[in-house]
Amino acid sequence: xxxxxxxxxxxxxxxxxxxxxxxxxxxxxxxxxxxxxxxxxxxxxxxxxxxxxxxxxxxxxxxxxxxxxxxxxxxxxxxxxxxxxxxxxxxxxxxxxxxxxxxxxxxxxxxxxxxxxxxxxxxxxxxxxxxxxxxxxxxxxxxxxxxxxxxxxxxxxxxxxxxxxxxxxxxxxxxxxxxxxxxxxxxxxxxxxxxxxxxxxxxxxxxxxxxxxxxxxxxxxxxxxxxxxxxxxxxxxxxxxxxxxxxxxxxxxxx
Amino acid sequence: xxxxxxxxxxxxxxxxxxxxxxxxxxxxxxxxxxxxxxxxxxxxxxxxxxxxxxxxxxxxxxxxxxxxxxxxxxxxxxxxxxxxxxxxxxxxxxxxxxxxxxxxxxxxxxxxxxxxxxxxxxxxxxxxxxxxxxxxxxxxxxxxxxxxxxxxxxxxxxxxxxxxxxxxxxxxxxxxxxxxxxxxxxxxxxxxxxxxxxxxxxxxxxxxxxxxxxxxxxxxxxxxxxxxxxxxxxxxxxxxxxxxxxxxxxxxxxxxxxxxxxxxxxxxxxxxxxxxxxxxxxxxxxxxxxxxxxxxxxxxxxxxxxxx
Numbered sequence: 001x002x003x004x005x006x007x008x009x010x011x012x013x014x015x016x017x018x019x020x021x022x023x024x025x026x027x028x029x030x031x032x033x034x035x036x037x038x039x040x041x042x043x044x045x046x047x048x049x050x051x052x053x054x055x056x057x058x059x060x061x062x063x064x065x066x067x068x069x070x071x072x073x074x075x076x077x078x079x080x081x082x083x084x085x086x087x088x089x090x091x092x093x094x095x096x097x098x099x100x101x102x103x104x105x106x107x108x109x110x111x112x113x114x115x116x117x118x119x120x121x122x123x124x125x126x127x128x129x130x131x132x133x134x135x136x137x138x139x140x141x142x143x144x145x146x147x148x149x150x151x152x153x154x155x156x157x158x159x160x161x162x163x164x165x166x167x168x169x170x171x172x173x174x175x176x177x178x179x180x181x182x183x184x185x186x187x188x189x190x191x192x193x194x195x196x197x198x199x200x201x202x203x204x205x206x207x208x209x210x211x212x213x214x215x216x217x218x219x220x221x222x223x224x225x226x227x228x229x230x231x232x233x234x235x236x237x238x239x240x241x242x243x244x245x246x247x248x249x250x251x252x253x254x255x
Numbered sequence: 256x257x258x259x260x261x262x263x264x265x266x267x268x269x270x271x272x273x274x275x276x277x278x279x280x281x282x283x284x285x286x287x288x289x290x291x292x293x294x295x296x297x298x299x300x301x302x303x304x305x306x307x308x309x310x311x312x313x314x315x316x317x318x319x320x321x322x323x324x325x326x327x328x329x330x331x332x333x334x335x336x337x338x339x340x341x342x343x344x345x346x347x348x349x350x351x352x353x354x355x356x357x358x359x360x361x362x363x364x365x366x367x368x369x370x371x372x373x374x375x376x377x378x379x380x381x382x383x384x385x386x387x388x389x390x391x392x393x394x395x396x397x398x399x400x401x402x403x404x405x406x407x408x409x410x411x412x413x414x415x416x417x418x419x420x421x422x423x424x425x426x427x428x429x430x431x432x433x434x435x436x437x438x439x440x441x442x443x444x445x446x447x448x449x450x451x452x453x454x455x456x457x458x459x460x461x462x463x464x465x466x467x468x469x470x471x472x473x474x475x476x477x478x479x480x481x482x483x484x485x486x487x488x489x490x491x492x493x494x495x496x497x498x499x500x501x502x503x504x505x506x507x508x509x510x511x512x513x514x515x516x517x518x519x520x521x522x523x524x525x526x527x528x529x530x531x532x533x534x535x536x537x538x539x540x541x542x543x544x545x546x547x548x549x550x551x552x553x554x555x556x557x558x559x560x561x562x563x
Contacts, residue, residue, distance in 0.1 A: 045257075045258075045259035045266070046257075073557045073558070074557070074558040075555055075556065075557050075558065076363065076555070076556045076557075076558055077553055077554075077555055078363050078553065078554050078555075078556065079552050079553050080549060080552045080553075080554070081552075082548075085546050086367070086371070086545045086546060087545065087546070087548070087549055087552075088364070088367055089363045089364060089367065089554070092363065094558070100557070147553070150551070150552075150553035151553075151555065153551065153553070154551065154553055154554065154555045155555070157551070158555075218261075219259045219260075219261040220261070222261035222262070222497070222498070223261045223262065223264070226261070226262055226489065226493055226495075227493060230489055230490040230491075230493060231486075231489075231490050233489050233495070233497075234485060234486040234487075234488075234489030234490050234495065235486065236497070237314050237485055237486075237489055237495050237497045237500065238314070238317055238482045238485050238486060240318075240497060240500075240501065241314050241315065241317035241318035241321070241482075241485070241500060241501075241504065242317060242318065242321050242482075244318045244501060244504050244505075244508075245317065245318030245319060245320065245321030245322040245323075245504070246321050246322065246325065248318070248322040248504070248508040249321065249322035249323075249325035249326065250325070252322075252508070252512055
């Protein structure tokens with residue numbers, strides 16, 4: 001979808017959501033309805049990041065938080081130490097269930113919405129994101145916290161984690177929207193976008209929407225082939241090089 | 256003109272890669288070296304992950320050796336029998352090297368080992384070449400002295416498994432060529448270089464081969480061992496980028512043509528002094544990167560889950 005078509009699509013989608021919601025509201029089925037302008041982010045070779053518009057409506061006042069999580073990964077954090085003048089990876093700590101991508105936003109400062117325990121349960125805000133090392137036993141106290149901080153810092157530097165809470169803005173007291181910004185480095189995989197409605201520090205309604213980030217085009221096909229048919233890929237790589245080398249050898253024979 | 260490298264997972268300027276290929280190809284045409292030892296560090300400098308630089312370089316060298324060996328083959332300057340003995344050694348060296356490579360990758364030390372081996376090898380080779388070429392330059396000013404022929408294969412005659420190599424008019428034990436091949440294979444797998452700068456002197460000074468057959472035979476052996484390395488890197492480490500290899504080959508082939516023509520314009524010692532300076536500069540840059548304090552002491556690696 002082109003960047004210009006997006007606001008129009010978003011507006012149409014908002015209308016659609018409102019239509020669904022107004023029909024549903026007599027039954028008070030849901031306190032919260034939300035959707036994305038796109039459910040698929042296609043990364044082509046000229047991908048330079050994209051925006052996805054999130055919009056929705058509530059059945060009354062309250063604060064809204066949005067959490068975007070990339071696919072879970074097992075990530076090793078390594079720490080360098082100077083050994084004989086050279087910087088060497090010396091220690092490491094492994095974290096399980098690390099979202100490859102993380103973005104959180106809310107309609108008010110996160111800490112004003114709910115107590116820390118609630119925020120932690122739902123992983124809202126980088127400070128409340130649960131990141132537990134799997135091999136921290138027998139390590140000096142404070143080590144785990146240091147590696148966790150480093151993990152978040154590196155992820156921020158990569159552009160895959162966003163520290164400052166993004167914004168969810170209300171239009172009136174029932175309609176809300178937010179712009180989710182995905183950078184060039186966005187990892188591929190299955191994402192979840194969770195939207196939570198808070199009242200008096202408690203979650204009264206929540207909705208999770210899937211979002212898929214995938215590579216498209218020749219590059220993606222080559223990458224997938226190299227992973228899935230590694231032996232065939234290796235053989236083809238050799239064949240191409242031999243053919244190219246032989247061609248060059250013949251072409252420049254007389255010159 | 257940006258192209259996306261599917262395995263390195265990065266966009267690069269195709270013209271820059273072609274120019275790098277041509278530049279290194281020019282030097283290799285000029286000096287008769289493979290140039291892998293310059294290309295791998297250059298790829299690392301432009302941001303290609305070191306493991307991908309090594310795996311891809313092996314792939315590129317397959318093509319470069321094929322085009323090189325064809326010329327020697329036509330002149331009958333390939334000793335297939337000796338090359339095969341070396342190849343037996345280098346096959347084991349390559350397989351072992353790729354295993355070491357995979358292990359180091361898991362331990363998170365591969366980048367360090369690649370950089371360190373380059374600093375050591377480039378430093379040693381560059382220094383030797385530099386000293387030798389400066390001496391030759393100085394000698395040229397004085398009286399032109401004849402160089403004594405060096406042949407140090409005294410201890411070699413005691414070794415068992417003697418074989419006749421008619422192509423090189425040699426009757427020697429199979430162990431030294433096998434061992435030379437083994438080391439060459441390790442170099443291919445871990446550093447992504449053909450190892451010509453190690454093989455050629457070893458074949459001349461240790462085996463006592465005639466100079467005319469050395470280049471062709473080492474290329475013959477390098478062609479096969481780089482093919483094995485390419486295959487294993489592709490299967491085990493997924494670090495072979497075909498598109499990058501092709502761009503480098505295209506640039507290299509063109510560069511080498513100009514390089515071999517330009518070779519006539521420079522005197523041998525001057526050319527070698529120039530090459531030694533380049534080698535030492537690359538070595539210095541890698542060494543500085545190893546000892547300078549990184550911006551962040553921590554780094555991440557995703558073990559499994561989403562690809563970055």
